[in-house]
Amino acid sequence: MIKSEFSTPQRQSKTGLLVLFANSLFEFMKAMWIVLIIFFLKGKATDIFWGIGIFVLVLLGFGVYSYLKYRTFTFYIDEEQNEFIVQHGILNKTKTVVQLHKIQQVNLKQNIIHRIVDVYQVNIDSAGSEEKEAVINAVSKEVAMALKSKLLDNERVEVIDNSVEVEREIEDKPFLKIDLISLLKVGITSNYAKSIGLLLTFFFTIYENLNHAGADELIDGSKVEDFIANYTAVYSVLVAILLLFTVIFIVNIVRTLVKYYGFKIAKQKGSLIMSYGLIATQSTILKPEKVQIVKITRNFFQKKLKILEISIKQTISDETKKDKAIIEIPGCNEIERDEILQLIFNEIPEKGEKLKPNFRKLLFSIFILIVLPLTAYLTIGNWFVNSIFEYKSIAVFYTVFIFIGLLFGFKNNSLHINDKHVIMQSGAWDIDNEIIKIEKIQAITTSQLFWHKSLNIGSLTIHTAGGNVNFQLGNFKKINQYVNLWLYQIEKKDSNWN
Amino acid sequence: MENFTNEPIDISALPRYEAVNLNALQSKYWNVILFNIVATFLIIGVVLAVIIYFVEEIHSIAWLFGLVYILFLGFTFLLCRISFKKRGFAFREHDVIYRSGILATNTMIIPYNRVQHVALHEGFISRYFDLAKVEIFTAGGDSSDVSIPGIKKEQAEDIKQLLMGKIQKQL
Secondary structure: OOOOOOOOOOOOOOHHHHHHHHHHHHHHHHHHHHHHHHHHHHHOOHHHHHHHHHHHHHHHHHHHHHHHHHHOOOEEOOOOOOOOEEEOOOOOOEEEEEHHHEEEEEEEOOOOHHHHHHEEEEEEHHHHHHHHHHEEEEEEEEHHHHHHHHHHHHHHOOOOOOHHHHHHHHHOOOEEOOHHHHHHHHHHOOHHHHHHHHHHHHHHHHHHHHHHHOOOHOOOOHHHHHHHHOOOOOHHHHHHHHHHHHHHHHHHHHHHHHHHHOOOEEEEEEEEEEEEEOOOOOEEEEEEHHEEEEEEOOHHHHHHHHEEEEEEEEEEOOOOHHHHHHEEHHHEEEHHHHHHHHHHHHHOOOOOEEEEEOOHHHHHHHHHHHHHHHHHHHHHHHOOOOOHHHHHHHHHHHHHHHHHHHHHHHHOOOOEEOOOOEEEEEEEOEEEEEEEEHHHHEEEEEEEEHHOOOOOOEEEEEOOOOEEEEEEEHHHHHHHHHHHHHHHHHHOOOOOOO | OOOOOOOOOHHHHHOOOOHHOOEEOOOOHHHHHHHHHHHHHHHHHHHHHHHHHHHHHHHHHHHHHHHHHHHHHHHHHHHHHHHHHHHHHHHHHHEEEEEEOEEEEEEEEEEEHHHHEEEEEOOOHHHHOOEEEEEEEEOOHHHHHHEEEEEEHHHHHHHHHHHHHHHHHHO
């Protein structure tokens, strides 16, 4: 074999030093941000002077650290042994050896700092465990490209199949890209609950830490009280709500952008590779044969803006990789959705016959979520603690809100069945459509309460390797008929599931 | 390919899982359940008695504790009896059916070509009664696994062999 440019150990790109520096600084900030905020809020002028001094020192330290890291990081291809070797470590030396024929894919990634200095991160995935993955943090585009083709080229010698080669030629052209505008739309229209949770944790962390630091005087409630006293109650409530929504929108948009910036999907060897992320670039592989449940989610606003979200559940083979088993595609349009469905199912699953739940499902949820809590509220207020009646408006608001939610949830709930798929529709605001291929069913449970026997209603649970889907209080005779049909479809094939 | 046909399936002619006659659990298994109830309530009873003995303030309402204890015992006994009576299983040609539940009737069906492995479990008391539990696992995680208790030891062995054979054949 001809000696290539990678046969001798070499370092990363010089401009990549900046990436290493920024990365370690970012890690530091992530760990220390609470301390920093408190310091700047609480500190006196002289303290801040010292603080800046310390900060400069820290910067210098990280500079030296990054430089040493850069100096000690080398990689090369051992042509004799057919191995790719990465060595790193300032004091403790680590040597990662990946056999060339085991390399499954080589991904080039860029986060925002990579983009600024125009370098690439090279990720080398090999068959086997997660730790067997080699990462080169910053090399120039030419080196990255050459290394990638070199690493994959070696495999190509052993793979005679031509079709693989052809596929690989086109792998870098993403077949789906989510642009900034779609991401903004997603940011405005989804995940309010998550953002509220995030905000609450953020404020509680700061509050808690300020309290610990003895900075009570900073959290001054009197200003808020003055404001409320000066204006009417309605006005201040309106302002508060407006403020809250603005903050949630901003948090939502920022979160979506940071997480999903530059989202693209590319095909490689019949599987899909997605990469995304503004600061830390993530990449996940999706193998169509491993897909268990495809969930398409859309709410009213998203329908108007012509976007939807898809989340795909794969086989959970390893409990520790559970979060890796769910893949989320934020904000694609209907054409792109159909393309993805086509890739996963080889067809676009149609909604076949429709089963609706019995109205008793609505009554039951109203009983559990409205009648019971209200009874408890009235009982406690009447007999024990009269003062809770002061919060009457909250109780009314809760009742109306939940009632509307339940009504819509009931209206949207239905099960659709065609020859090959089961589609479960549910949700009050965000409407989910969960698609399951019948051959992916692992087991089926039917359930009927004894007083529902004469009413002919009952429930169905479909178990897959990616989770369960549950349809409650439908026509039990129909459900049983379908269960028998599905069992027939599954059992007539000798092949095991995959 | 000559043998290939593609006739429409007559859904009403398919074998019906809900019409299958299920086997009840061994009646000896009721003894195991009884033993468990008695053992649990003995422990609760002793703890309760010790508490009542040492806390003098509640001596006057000790009878109330006793009453609740007995009601609770009766209730547990009743639920266990219903649950025991309701449980049943069947091994069909292509799948296993297991029914359970107290208020609801839950029927779970696992096709053999989805079974990943089978295990035999003998509890401490079950062994005394020569009973075993057949555990059937799929790739669907905890919720889609089934364990059928109260089967005669040698019958359980046979079932395990049968399932293993089916799995082997399919692979």
